[in-house]
């Protein structure tokens with residue numbers, strides 16, 4: 001406690017002695033909000049800003065004040081709006097973040113870029129009320145033991161510190177953060193917390209719900225939730241979706257637990273915990289999502305699928321694929337986010353090299369034949385197929401698909417969904433499509449003999465067939481098809497090409513840095529090939545852009561086997577996978593591991609990242 005007092009006093013004193021930028025000699029430690037003029041004077045004095053820029057800032061500030069709206073804006077926002085050149089790096093304008101860091105130094109407080117994913121929103125919003133937080137523009141961001149940390153953009157506003165310490169009986173730490181962020185999260189955090197609380201109150205009105213819910217109770221809950229007009233839940237769901245879009249999440253996971261349920265996002269392939277709801281709120285959130293996805297809300301015992309279309313904050317249409325599953329504590333729901341602009345890419349955006357792009361075009365620009373894309377779930381096969389179909393689609397070509405499920409709706413294709421209930425499986429789907437005069441058929445997946453046979457028949461009757469298989473590499477997909485019972489001579493006559501692929505996280509372009517190569521790992525990755533050791537490789541560092549992970553986005557690595565006459569001869573009754581692989585390499589196939597090695601050598605990704613996704617089996 002004593003330490004706390006000293007800490008607080010010191011903070012006040014430090015603020016006080018440096019507070020007045022205009023440097024009134026021996027001025028008392030007056031608590032005050034930042035004033036545009038005092039900041040401009042200090043910035044000119046430190047040669048960060050020129051007199052002319054300062055004049056312009058004053059001008060826009062006066063214009064703003066004369067407007068009727070009179071929204072109170074932080075002075076740093078006006079200065080950042082000038083986009084004045086940065087004296088230290090003239091090609092870069094002075095940003096709000098730069099000014100915030102400057103203000104932090106000036107006030108002697110630590111600087112922080114707020115990462116909402118690192119904040120326990122439910123916990124911090126319990127520290128002080130919304131009104132109090134708004135009045136002093138302080139955002140609680142962290143509670144640990146005897147310390148509470150607040151973010152603020154008003155470091156010299158200090159008059160509340162004494163009271164706050166008394167009330168909380170904790171040590172108070174302050175950090176300086178960007179005023180736009182502080183404002184925004186002050187609203188968002190409290191709004192979502194309030195919505196959750198209101199929802200809890202509404203739910204608690206009835207019987208108290210706790211522990212493991214049996215199915216009867218679940219069904220009852222479903223009935224009471226059917227309306228789900230509940231405004232608070234609507235707000236929580238809206239916030240969740242918007243938040244996921246902003247964070248570039250690919251999946252939203254809603255996971256019921258005994259008391260507190262988890263919300264997790266998958267970003268660049270990695271899961272992040274983002275929020276916790278009381279389980280009864282989670283149940284209402286899932287119900288709301290089921291309504292949006294036109295699923296049966298009362299049915300909670302069977303897994304269901306659905307889809308939902310919405311708009312991202314930037315106004316783009318976003319499609320979400322929903323899937324629910326009953327678990328011990330309620331329904332789990334996963335929302336996969338499909339941003340059409342992200343799903344369909346140009347070949348170079350997929351990570352194809354020029355050479356790979358040429359090989360791939362050779363495989364798919366043909367009137368008939370089967371082209372297979374292989375890899376585990378989540379390796380980007382669907383994106384490759386959709387992008388390829390978009391590339392091939394033209395008004396004079398009929399592109400048809402049979403999918404399970406349809407992952408993205410494209411106006412250029414005629415898409416059909418597998419429906420197990422009415423015996424419309426992949427094989428039946430191809431049979432139907434063949435009567436629809438197609439040119440190109442995309443089959444979501446070949447997983448049984450009948451589908452394989454139909455695909456072959458489609459190819460033999462003059463169609464190009466694109467499909468996927470769940471195998472590790474290109475050669476093993478032939479083994480798989482032969483194992484299913486496909487006669488080798490039919491494959492020999494129809495298979496045009498096979499591509500295996502994986503996704504790896506790419507290093508953040510803003511902060512990646514050179515690092516020494518780990519030779520044993522390099523050798524393990526490239527074995528049994530000998531690959532020249534690159535002079536330099538890059539490693540992750542972490543910055544604001546990549547949320548301190550060092551990685552930003554993902555790219556594909558590919559292994560392409562164009563079936564040449566020499567390779568065709570290898571597809572025989574006594575198929576030898578290794579011999580096929582060796583022949584394929586002689587014919588120009590670059591194995592996944594070598595493709596990965598070239599990505600590393602070009603500084604796009606790291607050895608660790610590749611080793612975790614590339615099969616290291618010997619060829």
Ligand SMILES: [Zn+2]
Pocket residue numbers: 508509510511512541542543544545546547548550551
């Ligand atoms: Zn970065």
